[in-house]
Amino acid sequence: MDPSIEREISQINDDVPFRAFTSHRHHTWAKTYHSFPELYIQPHSIQEIQKVVHLARRCRRRVVVVGCGHSPSDLTCTSSWMVNLDRFNKILRIDSNSNVVVMQSGIRLYDLIAQLRPVQLAMPNLGSIDNQSIAGAFATATHGSSTRHGILSQSVLSLKIMLANGDEVSCSADKNIDLFRAALVSLGAIGIITEVTYQAIPAFRLQWSQSLHPLEEIIADWEKDLWDRSEFTRIWWLPYKKKAVKWRGDKTDEDLRPPPSNRWTGALGFHTYHILLYISTWIPRILPSLERFVLSVQYGFRYDGDRTTAVQEGQTGLLMNCLYSQFVNEWAIPLEKGPEALTRLSAWLHGDQKTAQIPFNLEGLYVHAPIEVRVTDTSTKPGPRPYLDNTVPDGPTLYLNATLYRPYNTDPPCAKRYYEAFEWLMKELGGRPHWAKNFSTVTKEEFYSMYPRMKDWLRVRDEVDPEGTFVGDWHRRHILPNDKGKKRLKLEERMMKSKPAKGGGVDWFGQLPPRYLSSQSGEESFDMIHKAEAAKSAILQSD
Numbered sequence: 001m002d003p004s005i006e007r008e009i010s011q012i013n014d015d016v017p018f019r020a021f022t023s024h025r026h027h028t029w030a031k032t033y034h035s036f037p038e039l040y041i042q043p044h045s046i047q048e049i050q051k052v053v054h055l056a057r058r059c060r061r062r063v064v065v066v067g068c069g070h071s072p073s074d075l076t077c078t079s080s081w082m083v084n085l086d087r088f089n090k091i092l093r094i095d096s097n098s099n100v101v102v103m104q105s106g107i108r109l110y111d112l113i114a115q116l117r118p119v120q121l122a123m124p125n126l127g128s129i130d131n132q133s134i135a136g137a138f139a140t141a142t143h144g145s146s147t148r149h150g151i152l153s154q155s156v157l158s159l160k161i162m163l164a165n166g167d168e169v170s171c172s173a174d175k176n177i178d179l180f181r182a183a184l185v186s187l188g189a190i191g192i193i194t195e196v197t198y199q200a201i202p203a204f205r206l207q208w209s210q211s212l213h214p215l216e217e218i219i220a221d222w223e224k225d226l227w228d229r230s231e232f233t234r235i236w237w238l239p240y241k242k243k244a245v246k247w248r249g250d251k252t253d254e255d256l257r258p259p260p261s262n263r264w265t266g267a268l269g270f271h272t273y274h275i276l277l278y279i280s281t282w283i284p285r286i287l288p289s290l291e292r293f294v295l296s297v298q299y300g301f302r303y304d305g306d307r308t309t310a311v312q313e314g315q316t317g318l319l320m321n322c323l324y325s326q327f328v329n330e331w332a333i334p335l336e337k338g339p340e341a342l343t344r345l346s347a348w349l350h351g352d353q354k355t356a357q358i359p360f361n362l363e364g365l366y367v368h369a370p371i372e373v374r375v376t377d378t379s380t381k382p383g384p385r386p387y388l389d390n391t392v393p394d395g396p397t398l399y400l401n402a403t404l405y406r407p408y409n410t411d412p413p414c415a416k417r418y419y420e421a422f423e424w425l426m427k428e429l430g431g432r433p434h435w436a437k438n439f440s441t442v443t444k445e446e447f448y449s450m451y452p453r454m455k456d457w458l459r460v461r462d463e464v465d466p467e468g469t470f471v472g473d474w475h476r477r478h479i480l481p482n483d484k485g486k487k488r489l490k491l492e493e494r495m496m497k498s499k500p501a502k503g504g505g506v507d508w509f510g511q512l513p514p515r516y517l518s519s520q521s522g523e524e525s526f527d528m529i530h531k532a533e534a535a536k537s538a539i540l541q542s543d
Contacts (some may be wrong), residue, residue, distance in 0.1 A: 005059045011054070012285050016047045019087075025514070026082060027505065030325040031409050032072045032438075035508040037082035039062070044087045046168060049192055051094060053166045055107050056081055058414045060513045062493040063469055065192055066107050068108070071140060071436035072328055074186065075474045077192055079510035080493050083192065085133060091115050092195070099200045100157065105135035105193040112200070113315045125149040128320040130520040135193035138310035141185045141344035141389060143376045144318060145234040150378030153386060160195035164469035168194055169540055173384050178291045178539050181453075182460035184386035186471055187435060187479075189461055189470045201421070204258065206232070206317035208249035210299065211307040215242045215346065219339045227335065227375050227396065232318065237342065238295065239349045242286035245299050245370070249317055259310035260300060269297040278407035284414065286365040287398035294369055325409050325504075327396040330401040330434040331426035332390045335375060341429055343371075345400075348421065365414045372401035374415035388455035390432040390450075400426070409504025414441075449478055454479065463539050468492035473510065 001022055009018060024040035038061070043049045056063045057192070062080040066247065066430035068111065069076055076082075079283065085106025092102045099121055109123070109130035110248050116122055125144040148326065157173035161183055169191075171180035183190045218226065218235060237244045246449025263269075273293060280287050300308055303411035310317070317494035333341060350355035377396040378385060391397040402422045404412045423433070423441045432450045448454050458481070474493065475503045488494060496511035496518065 002059075005038075005061075008059055012051070014051075016051045016442050017104055018045070018051055018055070019043060019048065020081075023194075024082070026066065026070050026076070027069065028076070030327070030406060031073045031501075031503075032325070032327065032406070033074045033077050033177060035074075035076050035077035035510070037080060038512070039081045041081060041083045042087050043083065043085070046162075046194060047193060048535045049083075049085075049088070049162050050168070052081070053162055053469070054081055055318070057164065057467070057491070058165075060411045060491060061470060062491050062510075062512075063192070064472065065135075065208040065470075066252065067136035067186055070129065070132055070136075072326065072438050073436065073474065074495075074506075075140075075472075075510055077474075077508040077510070078472060079496075079508075080512055085135075085192075088194075089133075094119060094121070094200075099202070099457050101198045101200050102188075103134060103196050103198065105196055106133050108133055109137060109339060114174050116200060116202065117313075118305060120203045122314050123152075124199070124201045125152060126315055126318040127152070127317075127397075129322060130315065130319060131269040134196050134198070138184060139186045140190060140191070141386065141391075141434065142436075143374070143391075143399065144232070145374035145376070145399075146232045147377045148231050148380060150376050150381060150385060151386075151389065154378055154381055154383075155199045156184060156196060157199055158197040158251060159183055159193055161190065162192040162194050164191060164465040164467065174199075176539065177384055178456065178460050181387045182382050182457050185435065187388070187475065189465070189472075189475050191464060191470065204314040204434045205254065205311055206249045206314045207252035207254055207311045208232075208247060208317050209307055209309040210245050210247040212295065212299070212301040212304055213244055213246055214304060215244050215342065218244045218246065219342060219498045222339050228344040233375065236299075237371035237373055238291045239367065239371060241291045241293075241295070242346065243295070243303070243304075244373075245295075246444055250315070252311060254311045256313070257309070257311040258317050259312075260308055262300070264297045265300070273297060274407050277324070277468050279314070280366070281407065281410050281412055284364070284366040284412075287368065288533055291369045292490040293486060304449060312489065325403070325406040327404045327406065327412075327415055327419075327438045328371075328401060328434075329403075329422060330399055330424070330437045331431040331439075332392070332397045332399050332434065332519070333426060333431040334392050335396040335398045335427045338373070340396075340482060341425065342483055344425060345371075345422070348425075358425055360424065365417055367402070367418055368404050368412065370403075372399075372403065374399040374401070382516060385479070387433065387453040387460075388451060390434065401434075406504065411504070415536065427528070442478070444479065444482070460539060469542050 018041040020041045064078040066076045088106040091129040110430045143151045210228045232249040348358045378391045468491045471492040473495040493510045
């Protein structure tokens with residue numbers, strides 16, 4: 001660590017701990033990216049978070065907040081200061097009459113679920129995993145799969161945010177609404193979410209079934225009741241066999257009944273499939289044959305119409321095992337475009353270029369199964385939506401998720417060309433990429449066209465964080481305006497270099513701002529900045 005920063009930290013004489021560690025190696029869950037923050041900080045209180053922000057500005061350092069690192073992109077990579085809120089994770093209060101829950105922002109979803117269970121409450125909806133923190137889950141527009149639910153932030157009633165000036169500000173549909181709409185999908189660039197007020201629902205059990213069907217049957221049912229018959233529905237598509245597993249779930253009062261299992265659904269199947277995927281990186285042509293293994297081992301199916309059922313606690317039933325390290329490229333398109341998307345992508349993977357009309361060469365390219373198909377409808381509930389909400393504004397949204405596994409952290413050979421073709425099709429169908437995934441071909445101009453309210457998000461971001469305390473290379477590459485002829489924001493971090501990581505993935509190195517401290521010093525300087533910025537803000541209402 002820079003000696004001048006060490007001196008600055010040591011000179012702060014107060015009773016507020018600064019729980020910082022050096023030599024931390026950060027990596028995404030999938031180990032796609034690795035970075036080496038100067039400090040890894042785990043605050044336990046609001047006062048400690050405020051101290052981090054104060055010192056970061058004094059020491060001219062960017063601040064990155066990270067939870068489980070489940071995004072496989074470099075969004076959370078930094079060589080500056082990394083803040084983890086796993087110790088800032090308490091439920092503060094529960095209103096038993098309204099089922100409203102107030103919690104600290106670092107609580108992981110699995111911990112929230114466990115603490116709601118004794119009071120007979122639950123989250124209304126959930127994605128495929130529960131490892132994320134509550135703030136991290138909605139910061140990138142995480143979603144489940146139901147036409148009766150929108151993205152997870154739809155259940156957020158209000159927030160408290162620690163801004164770059166150290167002020168903790170409240171926002172909701174009724175107060176500081178611009179800040180609320182920017183922070184609901186913040187991408188980590190607005191401030192540090194500190195408190196979440198959330199609308200829970202009564203706990204429920206989920207009866208679900210999954211069954212095997214020909215792809216043409218799924219497409220034929222699309223306009224009937226495929227997505228509306230049950231509260232929760234998702235599809236796993238196996239493109240080479242032209243089959244799909246249809247999963248449906250509904251609330252029930254029936255007794256719990258675990259899903260069927262056999263020796264292949266446990267460790268034996270997990271490791272066997274992992275080894276076969278690794279072999280496929282060298283012999284890709286075996287991948288179509290592996291779909292039969294996936295059907296029989298992961299789902300237990302052999303024939304059309306095969307079906308399994310279970311009754312589980314609601315939050316357990318909605319989860320899915322992500323299995324192995326992976327690239328994930330997921331896009332949101334209008335639900336009515338789904339049959340065209342599946343038909344054309346299927347045709348391309350089977351060499352039918354006339355039907356596919358996707359201008360990319362398929363020769364030697366093989367992909368992994370399954371391709372996940374999910375749905376949401378954020379338009380079902382009135383209220384302000386996030387400025388960067390990637391769902392359709394006035395109806396249901398379909399998500400197509402092209403997952404590519406990285407067996408033993410080895411990149412699949414088809415990734416670049418497959419994702420170029422997939423993204424080309426998604427853009428032609430009016431799609432928007434999931435913010436936390438591995439999209440690669442979207443330009444800033446395309447993002448600005450996709451998001452008419454992007455300018456509002458940028459306006460709020462610029463006002464509450466003018467120096468770029470929370471801005472990194474990912475933000476500049478994808479959504480912040482080009483800075484031709486201008487200096488970067490004072491605390492903005494840019495990627496300096498990257499290199500292949502030992503054991504797979506990429507080592508990421510950032511360029512820190514110049515090594516000087518703020519010209520003013522101590523609490524007096526910070527208070528002056530704090531009060532001046534708050535006074536001139538056109539966005540914020542005082543608490």
